[in-house]
Amino acid sequence: MQVPAPFDYRRAHSLDEAVALLERHGPDARLLAGGHSLLPMMKLRLARPETLVDINDLTELDYVRLDGDEIAIGALTRHATVLASALLAEHYPIFAEAEAVIADPLVRNRGTVGGSLCQADPAEDLSGVFAALRGRAVVHSSAENRSVALREFHRGPYETAVGDGEILVELRVPVRPGAGSAYEKVERRAGDWAVAAAGAFVQLRDGVVADVGIGLSAVGADHFTCPEAEDALRGQEPTAARIAEAAAICRDRCEPTADQRGPVDFKRHLAEVLVTRALTRASRRAGGAEA
Protein backbone atom coordinates (compact mmCIF):
# COMPACT_ATOMS: atom_id res chain seq x y z
CA MET A 1 0.00 0.00 0.00
CA GLN A 2 1.37 3.41 -0.95
CA VAL A 3 0.50 6.01 1.65
CA PRO A 4 2.19 9.34 2.34
CA ALA A 5 4.22 9.84 5.49
CA PRO A 6 2.29 11.62 8.25
CA PHE A 7 1.68 15.33 7.83
CA ASP A 8 -0.45 18.07 9.26
CA TYR A 9 -3.45 19.09 7.13
CA ARG A 10 -4.77 22.65 7.06
CA ARG A 11 -7.50 23.95 4.80
CA ALA A 12 -7.33 27.56 3.68
CA HIS A 13 -10.62 29.38 3.17
CA SER A 14 -9.14 32.53 1.67
CA LEU A 15 -5.98 33.61 -0.09
CA ASP A 16 -4.92 35.59 2.98
CA GLU A 17 -5.39 32.53 5.16
CA ALA A 18 -3.36 30.39 2.73
CA VAL A 19 -0.48 32.85 2.83
CA ALA A 20 -0.70 33.11 6.61
CA LEU A 21 -0.57 29.31 6.91
CA LEU A 22 2.46 29.15 4.63
CA GLU A 23 4.18 31.85 6.66
CA ARG A 24 3.35 30.15 9.95
CA HIS A 25 4.47 26.66 8.91
CA GLY A 26 7.56 27.71 6.98
CA PRO A 27 9.39 25.99 4.14
CA ASP A 28 8.20 22.51 5.11
CA ALA A 29 4.64 23.48 4.23
CA ARG A 30 3.32 22.82 0.74
CA LEU A 31 0.19 23.92 -1.05
CA LEU A 32 -2.20 21.14 -2.03
CA ALA A 33 -4.26 21.92 -5.13
CA GLY A 34 -5.17 19.05 -7.45
CA GLY A 35 -2.61 16.89 -5.71
CA HIS A 36 -1.98 14.72 -8.72
CA SER A 37 1.73 15.43 -8.75
CA LEU A 38 2.32 16.09 -5.06
CA LEU A 39 0.44 13.13 -3.53
CA PRO A 40 2.14 10.53 -5.77
CA MET A 41 5.52 12.07 -4.88
CA MET A 42 4.60 11.95 -1.20
CA LYS A 43 3.65 8.29 -1.52
CA LEU A 44 7.09 7.61 -2.95
CA ARG A 45 8.77 9.77 -0.26
CA LEU A 46 10.17 11.97 -3.02
CA ALA A 47 8.39 14.79 -1.22
CA ARG A 48 7.80 14.90 2.50
CA PRO A 49 6.15 18.15 3.58
CA GLU A 50 5.24 18.47 7.22
CA THR A 51 2.14 20.52 6.51
CA LEU A 52 -0.24 20.55 3.56
CA VAL A 53 -2.26 23.71 3.01
CA ASP A 54 -5.31 22.68 0.98
CA ILE A 55 -6.36 25.56 -1.31
CA ASN A 56 -9.18 23.78 -3.13
CA ASP A 57 -11.71 26.07 -1.44
CA LEU A 58 -10.18 29.13 -3.12
CA THR A 59 -12.59 28.98 -6.04
CA GLU A 60 -11.85 32.65 -6.72
CA LEU A 61 -8.64 31.35 -8.32
CA ASP A 62 -10.56 29.13 -10.77
CA TYR A 63 -11.30 31.13 -13.94
CA VAL A 64 -10.38 31.82 -17.54
CA ARG A 65 -11.28 35.33 -18.60
CA LEU A 66 -10.40 38.21 -20.86
CA ASP A 67 -8.78 40.99 -18.86
CA GLY A 68 -7.93 44.01 -20.99
CA ASP A 69 -5.60 42.87 -23.75
CA GLU A 70 -4.63 39.71 -21.89
CA ILE A 71 -6.21 36.38 -21.10
CA ALA A 72 -6.05 35.64 -17.38
CA ILE A 73 -6.11 32.07 -16.07
CA GLY A 74 -6.52 31.48 -12.35
CA ALA A 75 -3.92 29.17 -10.85
CA LEU A 76 -6.57 26.83 -9.45
CA THR A 77 -8.22 26.34 -12.85
CA ARG A 78 -8.53 22.63 -13.58
CA HIS A 79 -7.01 21.16 -16.72
CA ALA A 80 -10.49 20.08 -17.83
CA THR A 81 -11.67 23.71 -17.69
CA VAL A 82 -8.78 24.88 -19.85
CA LEU A 83 -9.46 22.08 -22.33
CA ALA A 84 -13.11 23.12 -22.62
CA SER A 85 -12.57 26.90 -22.61
CA ALA A 86 -14.21 28.59 -25.58
CA LEU A 87 -12.20 31.76 -24.92
CA LEU A 88 -8.90 29.91 -25.16
CA ALA A 89 -10.09 27.90 -28.17
CA GLU A 90 -10.86 31.17 -29.94
CA HIS A 91 -7.51 32.81 -29.24
CA TYR A 92 -5.06 29.96 -28.67
CA PRO A 93 -5.88 26.43 -29.86
CA ILE A 94 -2.47 25.46 -28.49
CA PHE A 95 -4.09 25.17 -25.04
CA ALA A 96 -6.71 22.58 -26.01
CA GLU A 97 -4.20 20.65 -28.09
CA ALA A 98 -1.82 20.46 -25.14
CA GLU A 99 -4.51 19.76 -22.55
CA ALA A 100 -5.99 16.92 -24.61
CA VAL A 101 -2.72 15.01 -24.16
CA ILE A 102 -2.09 15.85 -20.49
CA ALA A 103 -2.69 12.72 -18.40
CA ASP A 104 -6.29 11.49 -18.71
CA PRO A 105 -9.77 12.99 -18.23
CA LEU A 106 -10.00 11.98 -14.58
CA VAL A 107 -6.66 13.52 -13.71
CA ARG A 108 -7.61 16.61 -15.70
CA ASN A 109 -10.75 16.95 -13.57
CA ARG A 110 -8.53 17.46 -10.55
CA GLY A 111 -5.12 18.73 -11.65
CA THR A 112 -4.63 22.48 -11.90
CA VAL A 113 -2.73 24.87 -14.14
CA GLY A 114 -0.88 26.41 -11.22
CA GLY A 115 0.00 23.06 -9.74
CA SER A 116 1.43 21.84 -13.03
CA LEU A 117 3.62 24.90 -13.42
CA CYS A 118 4.78 24.86 -9.79
CA GLN A 119 5.59 21.17 -9.99
CA ALA A 120 8.04 22.29 -12.69
CA ASP A 121 8.58 18.86 -14.15
CA PRO A 122 10.96 19.20 -17.12
CA ALA A 123 8.48 17.28 -19.27
CA GLU A 124 5.39 19.23 -18.21
CA ASP A 125 3.31 20.40 -21.16
CA LEU A 126 1.87 23.74 -20.01
CA SER A 127 5.34 25.00 -19.16
CA GLY A 128 6.12 24.72 -22.86
CA VAL A 129 2.84 26.34 -23.82
CA PHE A 130 3.29 29.37 -21.57
CA ALA A 131 6.93 29.69 -22.61
CA ALA A 132 5.86 29.71 -26.26
CA LEU A 133 3.22 32.37 -25.60
CA ARG A 134 5.57 34.44 -23.41
CA GLY A 135 3.06 34.45 -20.60
CA ARG A 136 3.48 35.99 -17.18
CA ALA A 137 2.86 34.55 -13.75
CA VAL A 138 1.35 36.58 -10.92
CA VAL A 139 2.87 35.54 -7.60
CA HIS A 140 1.15 36.68 -4.41
CA SER A 141 2.51 37.14 -0.92
CA SER A 142 1.40 39.14 2.10
CA ALA A 143 3.73 41.93 0.93
CA GLU A 144 2.96 42.21 -2.76
CA ASN A 145 1.68 40.84 -6.05
CA ARG A 146 4.65 40.46 -8.35
CA SER A 147 4.78 39.53 -12.00
CA VAL A 148 7.26 36.97 -13.30
CA ALA A 149 7.85 36.21 -16.97
CA LEU A 150 7.12 32.53 -17.55
CA ARG A 151 10.46 32.28 -19.30
CA GLU A 152 12.06 33.18 -15.96
CA PHE A 153 9.63 31.19 -13.83
CA HIS A 154 11.46 27.87 -13.87
CA ARG A 155 14.77 27.84 -12.01
CA GLY A 156 15.53 24.24 -12.87
CA PRO A 157 13.87 20.85 -12.55
CA TYR A 158 11.20 21.06 -9.83
CA GLU A 159 12.28 24.60 -8.90
CA THR A 160 10.40 27.80 -9.60
CA ALA A 161 10.52 31.49 -8.81
CA VAL A 162 7.78 31.03 -6.20
CA GLY A 163 9.42 31.53 -2.81
CA ASP A 164 8.47 30.69 0.76
CA GLY A 165 5.23 32.34 1.79
CA GLU A 166 4.28 32.96 -1.83
CA ILE A 167 1.47 31.58 -3.96
CA LEU A 168 1.16 31.49 -7.73
CA VAL A 169 -2.30 32.97 -8.26
CA GLU A 170 -2.64 33.73 -11.97
CA LEU A 171 -1.19 33.17 -15.42
CA ARG A 172 -1.51 35.88 -18.06
CA VAL A 173 -1.08 35.63 -21.81
CA PRO A 174 -1.28 38.58 -24.20
CA VAL A 175 -4.04 38.50 -26.80
CA ARG A 176 -2.43 38.52 -30.24
CA PRO A 177 -5.02 39.29 -32.93
CA GLY A 178 -4.78 36.91 -35.87
CA ALA A 179 -2.15 34.73 -34.26
CA GLY A 180 -2.13 31.00 -35.00
CA SER A 181 -0.91 28.42 -32.51
CA ALA A 182 -0.46 24.67 -32.22
CA TYR A 183 0.93 21.95 -29.94
CA GLU A 184 2.61 18.67 -30.86
CA LYS A 185 3.59 15.87 -28.50
CA VAL A 186 4.96 12.37 -28.80
CA GLU A 187 4.18 10.10 -25.87
CA ARG A 188 4.73 6.39 -25.41
CA ARG A 189 1.09 5.78 -24.58
CA ALA A 190 -2.00 7.88 -24.03
CA GLY A 191 -1.65 10.12 -21.00
CA ASP A 192 2.06 9.63 -20.48
CA TRP A 193 4.65 12.33 -20.01
CA ALA A 194 6.10 13.62 -23.27
CA VAL A 195 9.04 11.93 -24.92
CA ALA A 196 9.26 15.33 -26.56
CA ALA A 197 6.78 18.12 -27.19
CA ALA A 198 6.71 21.45 -28.99
CA GLY A 199 4.31 24.35 -29.13
CA ALA A 200 4.29 27.52 -31.17
CA PHE A 201 2.40 30.65 -32.02
CA VAL A 202 2.89 32.66 -35.20
CA GLN A 203 1.64 36.14 -36.00
CA LEU A 204 1.78 37.27 -39.62
CA ARG A 205 1.84 40.73 -41.13
CA ASP A 206 1.80 41.08 -44.93
CA GLY A 207 2.77 37.43 -45.24
CA VAL A 208 5.80 37.84 -43.02
CA VAL A 209 6.27 36.52 -39.49
CA ALA A 210 5.75 39.56 -37.29
CA ASP A 211 6.12 37.56 -34.09
CA VAL A 212 6.68 33.97 -33.16
CA GLY A 213 7.02 31.95 -29.97
CA ILE A 214 8.39 28.44 -29.58
CA GLY A 215 7.96 26.19 -26.55
CA LEU A 216 9.73 22.89 -25.94
CA SER A 217 9.06 20.31 -23.25
CA ALA A 218 11.01 17.24 -22.16
CA VAL A 219 14.08 17.98 -24.29
CA GLY A 220 16.13 20.09 -21.88
CA ALA A 221 15.49 23.38 -23.65
CA ASP A 222 16.61 26.34 -21.57
CA HIS A 223 13.45 27.79 -19.96
CA PHE A 224 11.33 25.55 -22.20
CA THR A 225 12.06 27.67 -25.26
CA CYS A 226 14.57 28.53 -28.01
CA PRO A 227 14.90 32.28 -28.71
CA GLU A 228 17.54 31.72 -31.42
CA ALA A 229 15.04 29.78 -33.51
CA GLU A 230 12.42 32.49 -32.99
CA ASP A 231 14.90 35.15 -34.11
CA ALA A 232 15.69 33.14 -37.24
CA LEU A 233 12.04 33.06 -38.26
CA ARG A 234 10.97 36.57 -37.29
CA GLY A 235 10.74 38.87 -40.31
CA GLN A 236 10.73 35.92 -42.74
CA GLU A 237 8.01 34.31 -44.78
CA PRO A 238 6.96 31.10 -43.02
CA THR A 239 8.04 28.87 -45.87
CA ALA A 240 8.87 25.20 -45.37
CA ALA A 241 12.57 26.01 -45.75
CA ARG A 242 12.51 28.79 -43.14
CA ILE A 243 10.54 26.66 -40.71
CA ALA A 244 13.00 23.81 -41.25
CA GLU A 245 15.86 26.17 -40.39
CA ALA A 246 14.18 27.22 -37.16
CA ALA A 247 13.41 23.62 -36.24
CA ALA A 248 17.02 22.62 -36.85
CA ILE A 249 18.16 25.33 -34.46
CA CYS A 250 15.83 23.90 -31.80
CA ARG A 251 17.22 20.43 -32.48
CA ASP A 252 20.78 21.64 -31.98
CA ARG A 253 20.17 23.94 -29.02
CA CYS A 254 18.09 21.65 -26.82
CA GLU A 255 19.82 19.40 -24.29
CA PRO A 256 17.79 16.22 -23.89
CA THR A 257 18.90 13.45 -21.58
CA ALA A 258 18.64 9.75 -22.30
CA ASP A 259 16.13 7.91 -20.15
CA GLN A 260 13.52 5.18 -20.40
CA ARG A 261 11.65 7.33 -22.92
CA GLY A 262 14.46 7.32 -25.43
CA PRO A 263 18.04 8.20 -26.33
CA VAL A 264 19.34 11.71 -26.94
CA ASP A 265 19.48 11.56 -30.75
CA PHE A 266 15.88 10.33 -30.92
CA LYS A 267 14.69 13.21 -28.75
CA ARG A 268 16.62 15.74 -30.81
CA HIS A 269 15.00 14.30 -33.91
CA LEU A 270 11.58 14.59 -32.29
CA ALA A 271 12.26 18.19 -31.28
CA GLU A 272 13.02 19.07 -34.89
CA VAL A 273 10.01 17.25 -36.31
CA LEU A 274 7.58 18.52 -33.69
CA VAL A 275 8.75 22.14 -33.95
CA THR A 276 8.34 21.87 -37.72
CA ARG A 277 4.79 20.59 -37.36
CA ALA A 278 3.82 23.11 -34.70
CA LEU A 279 5.22 26.07 -36.64
CA THR A 280 3.65 24.87 -39.88
CA ARG A 281 0.20 24.49 -38.39
CA ALA A 282 0.47 27.72 -36.40
CA SER A 283 1.45 29.57 -39.59
CA ARG A 284 -1.47 28.09 -41.52
CA ARG A 285 -3.85 29.08 -38.77
CA ALA A 286 -2.38 32.58 -38.70
CA GLY A 287 -2.89 32.71 -42.43
CA GLY A 288 -6.46 31.57 -42.00
CA ALA A 289 -5.97 28.44 -44.13
CA GLU A 290 -6.81 26.07 -41.29
CA ALA A 291 -9.45 26.47 -38.63
Added chain:
Amino acid sequence: MQVRITVNGAETGAEVEPRLLLVHYLRNVVGLTGTHWGCDTSNCGACTVWLDGVPVKSCTTLAAQADGHAVRTVEDLDAGGELDPLQRGFMEEHGLQCGFCTPGMLMTLRALLDSDPDPDETTIREAISGNLCRCTGYENIVRAARWAAAHAAAGGAEQPTPPTGGAEQEVTA
Protein backbone atom coordinates in the same frame (compact mmCIF):
# COMPACT_ATOMS: atom_id res chain seq x y z
CA MET B 1 -8.64 14.97 12.34
CA GLN B 2 -12.40 14.69 12.14
CA VAL B 3 -13.93 14.38 8.67
CA ARG B 4 -17.58 14.41 7.67
CA ILE B 5 -18.26 13.21 4.15
CA THR B 6 -21.59 12.69 2.44
CA VAL B 7 -21.32 9.31 0.75
CA ASN B 8 -24.15 8.32 -1.57
CA GLY B 9 -26.42 10.76 0.21
CA ALA B 10 -25.65 9.47 3.70
CA GLU B 11 -23.65 11.38 6.28
CA THR B 12 -20.47 9.60 7.29
CA GLY B 13 -17.74 10.71 9.62
CA ALA B 14 -14.68 9.48 11.43
CA GLU B 15 -11.52 10.52 13.18
CA VAL B 16 -8.83 9.87 10.58
CA GLU B 17 -5.19 10.55 9.88
CA PRO B 18 -4.77 13.40 7.38
CA ARG B 19 -2.83 11.03 5.14
CA LEU B 20 -5.76 8.62 4.77
CA LEU B 21 -6.67 8.34 1.10
CA LEU B 22 -10.29 8.63 0.06
CA VAL B 23 -10.29 5.12 -1.43
CA HIS B 24 -9.30 3.65 1.93
CA TYR B 25 -11.83 5.80 3.77
CA LEU B 26 -14.57 4.46 1.53
CA ARG B 27 -13.47 0.83 1.75
CA ASN B 28 -12.14 0.52 5.29
CA VAL B 29 -14.00 3.18 7.27
CA VAL B 30 -17.38 3.33 5.53
CA GLY B 31 -17.22 -0.29 4.39
CA LEU B 32 -18.14 0.34 0.78
CA THR B 33 -15.80 -2.01 -1.05
CA GLY B 34 -17.33 -1.51 -4.48
CA THR B 35 -14.70 1.14 -5.13
CA HIS B 36 -11.61 -0.83 -6.03
CA TRP B 37 -8.12 -0.03 -4.86
CA GLY B 38 -5.88 -0.71 -7.82
CA CYS B 39 -2.57 0.70 -8.97
CA ASP B 40 -2.22 3.32 -6.23
CA THR B 41 -0.50 5.61 -8.73
CA SER B 42 -3.49 7.44 -10.34
CA ASN B 43 -3.06 5.44 -13.53
CA CYS B 44 -5.64 2.65 -13.54
CA GLY B 45 -8.85 4.39 -12.53
CA ALA B 46 -10.32 1.40 -10.67
CA CYS B 47 -10.81 3.74 -7.69
CA THR B 48 -12.85 6.32 -9.63
CA VAL B 49 -15.63 7.96 -7.62
CA TRP B 50 -17.50 11.22 -7.96
CA LEU B 51 -16.43 14.14 -5.82
CA ASP B 52 -19.13 16.81 -5.95
CA GLY B 53 -20.40 15.28 -9.18
CA VAL B 54 -17.02 15.07 -10.91
CA PRO B 55 -15.27 11.72 -11.45
CA VAL B 56 -11.87 11.62 -9.74
CA LYS B 57 -9.31 9.01 -8.74
CA SER B 58 -9.82 8.37 -5.04
CA CYS B 59 -6.31 6.93 -4.57
CA THR B 60 -4.96 10.40 -5.28
CA THR B 61 -7.44 12.31 -3.15
CA LEU B 62 -7.20 12.62 0.61
CA ALA B 63 -10.22 11.82 2.71
CA ALA B 64 -9.44 15.19 4.31
CA GLN B 65 -9.98 16.88 0.97
CA ALA B 66 -13.45 15.35 0.76
CA ASP B 67 -14.36 16.68 4.22
CA GLY B 68 -17.59 18.63 3.83
CA HIS B 69 -18.11 17.38 0.30
CA ALA B 70 -20.27 14.77 -1.43
CA VAL B 71 -18.93 11.51 -2.77
CA ARG B 72 -20.81 9.08 -4.98
CA THR B 73 -19.64 5.51 -5.41
CA VAL B 74 -20.66 2.61 -7.61
CA GLU B 75 -22.98 1.35 -4.86
CA ASP B 76 -25.25 4.31 -5.59
CA LEU B 77 -25.84 3.48 -9.25
CA ASP B 78 -28.79 1.19 -8.47
CA ALA B 79 -29.97 3.35 -5.61
CA GLY B 80 -33.46 3.44 -7.08
CA GLY B 81 -33.69 -0.33 -6.66
CA GLU B 82 -33.10 -0.82 -10.35
CA LEU B 83 -29.83 -1.25 -12.14
CA ASP B 84 -28.51 1.79 -13.95
CA PRO B 85 -28.85 1.40 -17.74
CA LEU B 86 -25.06 1.38 -17.79
CA GLN B 87 -24.93 -1.60 -15.47
CA ARG B 88 -27.49 -3.38 -17.66
CA GLY B 89 -25.39 -2.48 -20.69
CA PHE B 90 -22.35 -4.13 -19.11
CA MET B 91 -24.48 -7.26 -18.58
CA GLU B 92 -25.98 -7.25 -22.07
CA GLU B 93 -22.72 -6.60 -23.90
CA HIS B 94 -20.42 -8.63 -21.66
CA GLY B 95 -18.66 -5.45 -20.59
CA LEU B 96 -16.63 -7.14 -17.87
CA GLN B 97 -14.47 -10.19 -17.53
CA CYS B 98 -12.63 -10.15 -14.21
CA GLY B 99 -14.57 -7.08 -13.15
CA PHE B 100 -11.80 -5.29 -11.32
CA CYS B 101 -11.93 -2.15 -13.46
CA THR B 102 -15.72 -2.16 -13.67
CA PRO B 103 -16.61 0.18 -10.77
CA GLY B 104 -14.28 2.85 -12.14
CA MET B 105 -15.51 2.31 -15.68
CA LEU B 106 -19.10 2.68 -14.52
CA MET B 107 -18.51 5.89 -12.59
CA THR B 108 -16.53 7.46 -15.43
CA LEU B 109 -19.07 6.45 -18.07
CA ARG B 110 -22.08 7.50 -15.96
CA ALA B 111 -20.57 11.00 -15.79
CA LEU B 112 -19.97 10.96 -19.53
CA LEU B 113 -23.54 9.90 -20.33
CA ASP B 114 -24.94 12.54 -17.98
CA SER B 115 -23.15 15.27 -19.92
CA ASP B 116 -23.32 13.62 -23.36
CA PRO B 117 -26.28 11.21 -23.59
CA ASP B 118 -25.31 9.85 -27.02
CA PRO B 119 -21.51 9.71 -27.24
CA ASP B 120 -19.81 8.20 -30.26
CA GLU B 121 -17.14 5.54 -29.97
CA THR B 122 -14.25 8.00 -30.07
CA THR B 123 -15.79 10.06 -27.28
CA ILE B 124 -16.31 6.96 -25.16
CA ARG B 125 -12.77 5.74 -25.70
CA GLU B 126 -11.37 9.17 -24.84
CA ALA B 127 -13.55 9.33 -21.70
CA ILE B 128 -12.24 6.00 -20.38
CA SER B 129 -8.63 6.68 -21.33
CA GLY B 130 -7.90 7.03 -17.60
CA ASN B 131 -9.49 3.67 -16.79
CA LEU B 132 -7.43 0.59 -17.57
CA CYS B 133 -8.94 -2.82 -18.28
CA ARG B 134 -6.22 -5.44 -17.99
CA CYS B 135 -8.53 -8.02 -19.56
CA THR B 136 -8.44 -5.59 -22.54
CA GLY B 137 -12.18 -5.82 -22.83
CA TYR B 138 -12.49 -2.33 -24.26
CA GLU B 139 -14.56 -3.36 -27.28
CA ASN B 140 -17.30 -4.68 -25.07
CA ILE B 141 -17.02 -1.80 -22.62
CA VAL B 142 -17.57 0.64 -25.48
CA ARG B 143 -20.53 -1.46 -26.66
CA ALA B 144 -21.91 -1.46 -23.13
CA ALA B 145 -21.75 2.34 -23.03
CA ARG B 146 -23.44 2.53 -26.43
CA TRP B 147 -26.11 0.11 -25.19
CA ALA B 148 -26.73 2.33 -22.18
CA ALA B 149 -26.99 5.39 -24.41
CA ALA B 150 -29.53 3.61 -26.62
CA HIS B 151 -31.57 2.40 -23.65
CA ALA B 152 -31.33 5.45 -21.44
CA ALA B 153 -34.98 6.29 -21.82
CA ALA B 154 -36.00 2.81 -20.70
CA GLY B 155 -34.37 3.10 -17.32
CA GLY B 156 -32.33 6.21 -16.77
CA ALA B 157 -34.95 8.86 -17.30
CA GLU B 158 -37.45 7.16 -15.04
CA GLN B 159 -35.06 6.67 -12.19
CA PRO B 160 -35.68 8.72 -9.10
CA THR B 161 -33.28 11.52 -8.34
CA PRO B 162 -30.21 10.14 -6.59
CA PRO B 163 -30.13 11.30 -2.99
CA THR B 164 -26.58 12.62 -3.23
CA GLY B 165 -26.71 16.39 -3.40
CA GLY B 166 -23.42 16.86 -5.18
CA ALA B 167 -24.00 13.96 -7.52
CA GLU B 168 -26.52 15.93 -9.49
CA GLN B 169 -24.16 18.74 -10.31
CA GLU B 170 -23.31 18.93 -13.93
CA VAL B 171 -19.72 18.20 -14.79
CA THR B 172 -18.70 21.72 -15.64
CA ALA B 173 -14.98 21.06 -15.67
